[in-house]
Amino acid sequence: MIGGKIAFASGMLLALAGGWLAFPRILYQTRLQPVNFSHKIHAEKAGAKCEDCHSFREDGTYAGIPTLDKCSGCHAAAMGATAEEKNFIDQYVTPNREPQWLSYARQPENVYFSHISHVKLGHVKCEQCHGNEGGTGALRPYQQDPISGYSRDIWGRPVAPVGLRTEGGMKMDDCVDCHRRQGLEYSCLGCHK
Amino acid sequence: MTTTRRNLLKFVGGGAAGALLTPAPWRLITDTALWSENWPGIPRPGHGEIRARFTHCTLCPAGCAVRARCVNGQPVSLAGVKPHPISHGALCPWGIAGHHLPYHPARVRQGPVKEALAAVARAISQRGAGERVAVLDLRPGRTVSWTYRRAMAAIDNGLYLAPRQPDYSIDLNAARTVVSFGAPLFDGWGTPGNVFAARANFRLVQIEPVETRTAALADVWLPIRPGTETTMAAALAGETTIAEAARVTGVDEQAIGAVKEAIASGPAVVLAADPASPLMSLNAKLHAVGHTVVARRESPLPEAWKKAAPATEMAAAPDRAIRVLLIDESLPGGYVPWQEIQPKLAANAVVVVFSSSSEGYGRHAQCVLPAPVYPEAAEDVGPAIDTVAAVFRIAAPLVAPVVPVVNPGELVARIAGLPQTDPLRERADAIHKAGCGTLLSYADGKSTPLKAVTADDFWKTLNQGGCWMDDSGKKAAPGKLEFPAAGAQPHDDLPLTVVAAEPRHSGLESPLMSKLERESNLRMTANALAISPADARSNGIENGGRCVLETACGRLIVVATIDPGVPAGVVEVAGGPRMADLCGASQRARVVRA
Numbered sequence: 001m002i003g004g005k006i007a008f009a010s011g012m013l014l015a016l017a018g019g020w021l022a023f024p025r026i027l028y029q030t031r032l033q034p035v036n037f038s039h040k041i042h043a044e045k046a047g048a049k050c051e052d053c054h055s056f057r058e059d060g061t062y063a064g065i066p067t068l069d070k071c072s073g074c075h076a077a078a079m080g081a082t083a084e085e086k087n088f089i090d091q092y093v094t095p096n097r098e099p100q101w102l103s104y105a106r107q108p109e110n111v112y113f114s115h116i117s118h119v120k121l122g123h124v125k126c127e128q129c130h131g132n133e134g135g136t137g138a139l140r141p142y143q144q145d146p147i148s149g150y151s152r153d154i155w156g157r158p159v160a161p162v163g164l165r166t167e168g169g170m171k172m173d174d175c176v177d178c179h180r181r182q183g184l185e186y187s188c189l190g191c192h193k
Numbered sequence: 194m195t196t197t198r199r200n201l202l203k204f205v206g207g208g209a210a211g212a213l214l215t216p217a218p219w220r221l222i223t224d225t226a227l228w229s230e231n232w233p234g235i236p237r238p239g240h241g242e243i244r245a246r247f248t249h250c251t252l253c254p255a256g257c258a259v260r261a262r263c264v265n266g267q268p269v270s271l272a273g274v275k276p277h278p279i280s281h282g283a284l285c286p287w288g289i290a291g292h293h294l295p296y297h298p299a300r301v302r303q304g305p306v307k308e309a310l311a312a313v314a315r316a317i318s319q320r321g322a323g324e325r326v327a328v329l330d331l332r333p334g335r336t337v338s339w340t341y342r343r344a345m346a347a348i349d350n351g352l353y354l355a356p357r358q359p360d361y362s363i364d365l366n367a368a369r370t371v372v373s374f375g376a377p378l379f380d381g382w383g384t385p386g387n388v389f390a391a392r393a394n395f396r397l398v399q400i401e402p403v404e405t406r407t408a409a410l411a412d413v414w415l416p417i418r419p420g421t422e423t424t425m426a427a428a429l430a431g432e433t434t435i436a437e438a439a440r441v442t443g444v445d446e447q448a449i450g451a452v453k454e455a456i457a458s459g460p461a462v463v464l465a466a467d468p469a470s471p472l473m474s475l476n477a478k479l480h481a482v483g484h485t486v487v488a489r490r491e492s493p494l495p496e497a498w499k500k501a502a503p504a505t506e507m508a509a510a511p512d513r514a515i516r517v518l519l520i521d522e523s524l525p526g527g528y529v530p531w532q533e534i535q536p537k538l539a540a541n542a543v544v545v546v547f548s549s550s551s552e553g554y555g556r557h558a559q560c561v562l563p564a565p566v567y568p569e570a571a572e573d574v575g576p577a578i579d580t581v582a583a584v585f586r587i588a589a590p591l592v593a594p595v596v597p598v599v600n601p602g603e604l605v606a607r608i609a610g611l612p613q614t615d616p617l618r619e620r621a622d623a624i625h626k627a628g629c630g631t632l633l634s635y636a637d638g639k640s641t642p643l644k645a646v647t648a649d650d651f652w653k654t655l656n657q658g659g660c661w662m663d664d665s666g667k668k669a670a671p672g673k674l675e676f677p678a679a680g681a682q683p684h685d686d687l688p689l690t691v692v693a694a695e696p697r698h699s700g701l702e703s704p705l706m707s708k709l710e711r712e713s714n715l716r717m718t719a720n721a722l723a724i725s726p727a728d729a730r731s732n733g734i735e736n737g738g739r740c741v742l743e744t745a746c747g748r749l750i751v752v753a754t755i756d757p758g759v760p761a762g763v764v765e766v767a768g769g770p771r772m773a774d775l776c777g778a779s780q781r782a783r784v785v786r787a
Contacts, residue, residue, distance in 0.1 A: 011203070023220075
């Protein structure tokens, strides 16, 4: 009788441990960014602001991650002596090969998000959604849910507090929470077109 | 503790219970749901540069100007073009979802092109004396229509068939009173943007038995007894007394008198659901001709095109004489019921249809060849019924055809041995040579006199988003507005009058629109009808039940809705080619329990 209870409890404990501790770690595929880019160096040494590289086009659409042209404007030749910069110039700038950045913030096809209405009209700071990306010394690995195909940053409730950032948020719940706090409309068709 | 089967089962049971208390199974369920929505067959717009491109909608003759938001060259949303003087930035729901059509699951994706060409060539060479080769053009007035006409002129005994095209236009902006006999003014008639832009300036009197969407939005709705419209027209023209009209039509005397007064007080126009209805002759009696009803203006044509076959109505074609019939059903347009076509075909006729759907004439043809759909093909759109100016606008393709398609114009030209040219460019050059009118560029909203533009720039602007218009000169009166009345049909065994609920034959429509409109009962689904509670009771028909709709042309099993808004003696029928075949040539029907 006691043996049976122990077997049941063992199975339960094992499943709980697996579900809460192991599952969040094995759920996501981790991939490294093509270049070890430092936002911090660019912000502190070059005095760059977010919008210098992540700009709006003339028609108001958001350009997102800058293309190689933007980088080549400054890095046609090495500006410093770091191995990362030399690697970037050799592998991308010189052969004119576009780095295949992995976007943490890429939303699914059925989501419409307007940067300009949030940044220019709503005066939302970049950090509010993206976190303190601009102050990091290196790009964190990109984590993707292999089943849904979505970035960890944009989809799913936090499974467990493992490897999660506490600031910012680009998930649907974050959008709804922010709109609700500010008394703004948050119906489905506002974002899902 | 010993390892027994019982303990092992308890261990598994504990594991299952524990798993339910973790996020893992719940997360896997939602992730799997998302994964199942992302099958490889679903088209995915690529990521890339966002650009605006311009074109014109070809889903109906209105030809509204369209601004497409394209990501990486792929249109992802469509909207109107605000500075356009005719469409005024408006797009109807079909137009807004038009970019879904190339991916429609029911689209014809392949067809026996070589076999069809061989069969047509064989039939042409073997046809007997007097046997005809014909093209049925369901959207006449386009440049490709002139290709068909030229092709039929080049073939011995060629025949260009088309539904009757009115030679008039309606100037809604000049009207203060619009009397509509069932014309769906706010539901697909003319150019939606133009109608709504003019709406503030006219009073609409809608005369029809059923309270349609247009009737609901009209200033006055006169629920007339079905089939008595001619008597009402006679009363408005002063040819019969108001009292007599009230007795026959069932409309209140005062209401008829008020309409008559409104007509007399200022510029008026009379519209009918069928532009070739005898009711249109009322305009002549109300002195609207030359004011609100004006001559339709065509854009200039190349001189060589004028030696083309004339347009013939199906009814005028000789019986059992058409050996080869090529039907252009590539764009939504008119629909000639098959019962009118069949008697014209020779015994061994070859019928080839160019279409994106096998639901239309494809049901009766030997071959259905896949045609491009909007917005895959370069087409032009002729002036709509409410366009007073001469216009030329090109629907530039926004996407390459997603299935192998044949171009109907090119194929017919090839069959007739016409030289392979670009008819759109030839027509643009002819317009440029004429030198009149202005060119409106959508990108900057600028209007430039055509004389100040080179032929190449004119062509470039037309393809990149522009429209040529010529509204100079005095309004001319059209030809006589006299159209023959349909023959009276026996009533004895067909007691109900058929009223079409759908304003037009729409062809393929976006699955999103089907979901929104048909499944939400905003519009009738295909093969459905609505009937009054009294008629349903007397025929033993239940709401949502199956029943048989019978007309002089045949019978069809349909789903019935009992609608108190439908008056007794009327059956309101859905759209679609099957219903058009059944009810297109017959206005009388009966409904019996299936």
